[in-house]
Amino acid sequence: AKENGKNTLSLFEPAMQFKVEKRVELAKDLRDGLVNDEFILFCQPQMDALGKLCGGEVLIRWQHPVLGLVMPNEFIPLAEQTDLIIPIGEWVLRRTCEILCEWEQNSALKHLTLSVNVSVNQVLASNFVERVLTIIDDNGANPSLIILELTESLLAEHVEDIIFKMNELNKRGVRFSIDDFGTGYSSLNYLKRFPLTELKIDQSFVRDIPSDKNDAVITEIIITLAQKLGLRVLAEGVETEEQLQFLLDHDCQYFQGYLFGKPSPIELFAGIAEANSAK
Numbered sequence: 585a586k587e588n589g590k591n592t593l594s595l596f597e598p599a600m601q602f603k604v605e606k607r608v609e610l611a612k613d614l615r616d617g618l619v620n621d622e623f624i625l626f627c628q629p630q631m632d633a634l635g636k637l638c639g640g641e642v643l644i645r646w647q648h649p650v651l652g653l654v655m656p657n658e659f660i661p662l663a664e665q666t667d668l669i670i671p672i673g674e675w676v677l678r679r680t681c682e683i684l685c686e687w688e689q690n691s692a693l694k695h696l697t698l699s700v701n702v703s704v705n706q707v708l709a710s711n712f713v714e715r716v717l718t719i720i721d722d723n724g725a726n727p728s729l730i731i732l733e734l735t736e737s738l739l740a741e742h743v744e745d746i747i748f749k750m751n752e753l754n755k756r757g758v759r760f761s762i763d764d765f766g767t768g769y770s771s772l773n774y775l776k777r778f779p780l781t782e783l784k785i786d787q788s789f790v791r792d793i794p795s796d797k798n799d800a801v802i803t804e805i806i807i808t809l810a811q812k813l814g815l816r817v818l819a820e821g822v823e824t825e826e827q828l829q830f831l832l833d834h835d836c837q838y839f840q841g842y843l844f845g846k847p848s849p850i851e852l853f854a855g856i857a858e859a860n861s862a863k
């Protein structure tokens with residue numbers, strides 16, 4: 585007879601096998617999705633302290649033929665593990681550049697910036713800088729309207745390589761933002777060495793301000809830190825007037841969250857932006 589430990593293991597084996605098969609299947613679907621052009625871009629508005637729209641964050645969705653609309657949390661982690669994140673990330677950037685070029689013809693839209701999420705593996709690829717510049721130049725997009733969002737945890741390793749690459753892109757006008765700031769543990773000492781434009785306060789801090797005193801203090805400190813380092817600061821996940829008031833009282837400059845708008849298909853986003861600017 586099997587001993588206990590082994591019994592337990594065999595009990596879980598079928599489930600694990602199932603999981604592996606599902607992952608393999610999903611990875612194959614992702615590859616097909618790229619070929620069949622199944623990805624779409626959503627965009628969420630970003631506002632300034634005067635309540636003016638200043639840009640948006642580009643967020644990917646997957647229109648799966650059977651599963652329907654799939655959210656990024658359900659496929660980006662797998663894409664990151666399989667290197668499919670490279671072609672997916674390039675697709676996102678290419679679409680973003682095409683959209684910026686369309687908007688350039690429209691006086692209501694041409695000043696808007698687009699923030700694009702970039703994964704660690706994309707940046708660490710040896711040809712990252714060349715790939716990004718090629719995509720921008722192929723489309724003739726204005727690089728200074730592009731803000732690349734890197735998560736804080738990315739900046740803990742391969743520091744020299746990443747600083748070099750950021751500087752190369754920065755020379756061409758591409759800007760950088762640290763996403764989910766406060767949740768990773770980047771050294772504050774490194775922070776000033778990266779050519780950054782913006783810190784994005786993670787929504788986990790914004791959620792419970794002003795009632796949670798710890799979150800309120802952390803939020804205040806991130807705003808102050810950004811100011812002292814000469815960076816812009818954006819609060820993410822702003823859902824209530826109360827949160828907005830607290831952030832305004834503490835001199836936060838930019839805002840993103842359901843209070844201003846949920847992510848919507850980028851063509852719809854542009855339509856709303858255009859209609860609002862005409863008012």
Ligand code: C2E
Nearest residue numbers: 643644655656657660676701702703821822823841842847
């Ligand atoms: P993120 O970069 O932190 O994006 C913000 C997420 O918060 C979005 O979820 C957005 O819909 C959601 N959100 C925005 N405002 C609010 C709010 O007021 N309240 C709440 N509760 N949530 C809000 P989404 O679109 O599902 O994206 C999830 C994550 O997927 C993103 O987190 C980002 O890490 C990743 N992701 C999305 N698009 C891309 C992409 O093109 N490339 C890569 N590498 N990652 C992406």
Ligand code: CA
Nearest residue numbers: 641701733763
């Ligand atoms: Ca982001």
Ligand code: CA
Nearest residue numbers: 763764786820
């Ligand atoms: Ca974020």
Ligand code: CA
Nearest residue numbers: 735763764786
């Ligand atoms: Ca996040």
